[in-house]
């Protein structure tokens with residue numbers, strides 16, 4: 563039978579089944595067939611293969627007594643099939659977690675030494691041993707490691723091309739970690755890790771198209787398009803922090819002037835606060851000063867909020883996301899002044915038709931969430947690769 567459905571490659575079809583189950587949770591075969599556009603026969607065959615492999619399992623569901631027919635069965639990803647390590651190198655100290663396929667944290671560990679790539683790789687190896695020490699499963703069940711770092715990342719080749727925060731350039735960090743641990747490893751930037759976490763077990767589970775902006779020392783961004791993370795042709799999509807907001811502005815570590823990071827990142831806000839003689843060690847402290855009427859703090863946050871709002875408005879108009887999530891890692895949202903400026907600037911600078919179709923949400927994110935997101939990227943890659951590599 564020649565149909566559109568039968569032209570889907572087997573590996574892609576299996577990956578689609580896994581991705582749909584990761585996204586939606588336990589789902590019936592008939593719903594999966596509809597969602598993946600596979601025939602019922604193909605779906606039955608694929609689910610059989612994936613159950614044999616231990617990637618999926620069946621959950622019997624008691625039928626409504628008034629309904630006749632066979633008992634309903636849901637398919638689900640087997641969370642205990644394996645465990646994944648996520649490492650957030652974007653914070654200090656770096657944080658690593660051991661998580662299952664659903665993002666449940668089994669254990670976590672802090673890494674103090676991250677400056678040298680080699681010492682980081684060695685610390686990850688010893689950290690895994692520590693996290694496994696009190697657990698009932700073995701190292702063989704740790705199937706992958708995901709690293710999230712702040713900077714420009716070539717995720718295909720596993721290279722950190724540049725990270726100002728880590729002072730790294732062209733570091734083959736994936737290979738170093740694989741050499742130290744013997745475990746398959748992938749890398750991504752911190753915004754991609756948060757976005758993956760939001761999609762799989764956070765606030766964007768229902769969203770197909772969303773934009774995530776991370777508020778930290780610098781500003782990061784990631785896009786989900788059609789239910790998938792859009793990384794760009796070389797992994798650099800979402801470099802919102804280096805949008806030029808002021809061509810005559812301050813020098814940015816990237817070599818340009820007036821990037822968004824130099825105005826709206828926590829580093830820039832605190833630097834401006836110091837330059838104006840304010841006693842503030844956190845963005846929350848600047849917010850508190852603004853709330854109390856300090857005109858210098860108000861001016862700093864207004865400038866930062868307007869720059870961020872303009873960049874976010876452009877992102878909305880370029881991608882038309884249903885949801886814009888601000889993931890706050892540094893207490894930007896401790897009060898209402900900064901968020902109000904950002905929200906007002908966005909609303910004043912997008913076309914009216916986007917106003918009602920774009921939900922805008924600010925929320926705090928813990929550093930462990932980034933580590934979980936990194937683990938989720940590793941888990942996702944592993945599952946998709948294993949599903950796609952089945953012969954047939």
Ligand SMILES: [Zn+2]
Pocket residue numbers: 803804814815816817818821823
């Ligand atoms: Zn820049």
